Amino acid sequence: MKLVLATSNKGKVKEIKELCKHYEVIPYSELIDEFEIIEDADSFKENALIKARAVYKALNDKNVIVMADDSGISVDALDGAPGIYSARYGGESATDKDNLNKLINDIKEKDLQSSPAHYTAAIAIVADGIEKTVHGWMYGTAVTKAQGEGGFGYDPMFIPLGYDKTLGELDNEIKKKLSHRSKALYLASKILKNL
Structure with missing residues (x-):
């Protein structure tokens, strides 16, 4: 079964390929030219749907399944920021x-060294x-020192x-078990089996 990913993010592609070994996983950019997808919804779910629909429509092939992921980190001390803006938190070309x-700097500006996230x-x-659509979550602490x-x-x-170590x-193998994406992909695999 051909599973087309509506992303060209190398980190996400690698992670999804590792977690979906039973499928032929292809980033859409290997099939068609990359194009801009405007993610203007106010939730991870709706932004994931926007991406999946756009790529499915652009491929114009009823024999593919398109999977899109929208994910990010939400920090309690920052009222849930960056949230859906995680990928472009530092600006459009960040x-x-x-x-x-x-x-890290925004958390430090609150005079904190860490925050639940x-x-x-x-x-x-x-x-x-x-x-x-499916969701997965991973809870923990955001710290102000990259490690x-x-x-x-x-x-x-x-x-x-x-844990006492960062995901970095x-x-x-530990990360795969804990990952928000792993949890969501596990649920997604149940849907894929029934397609």
Whole structure:
């Protein structure tokens, strides 16, 4: 079964490929030219649906299943920011490092060294006549010191509940078990089996 990902984010593609080994996982950019998708909804779920619908329509192939993920980190001390703006928190052309540094600085500006936080992953699946969404969450603490080289995005500043190391320091197998995306993909796999 061909599973087309509505993303060109290398970190997400790698993670989803590892978690969906039973499928032929292809980023949409290998099938058609990349194009801008305006994510203007106010929830992870709706933004994931926008991406999946746009790629499904652009592919114009009823024999593919498109999966889109919208995910991010929400920090309690910042009233849930960056939330749905996680990927562009440091500005439109910000790198992962820019976003990470901005979030660390924003927490420090509250005179804090850490804050409760959580990751959310919403996954949308769009196929011929089908639209489904699932969610996964991971709770923990956002800290103001980046630690570790593993993962991507905000991983070096997030310590999962029950651990004393950041996602940037933890072993990949542990991360897979804890990951918000893993939890959402597990639920998504149940939907895929029934398609």
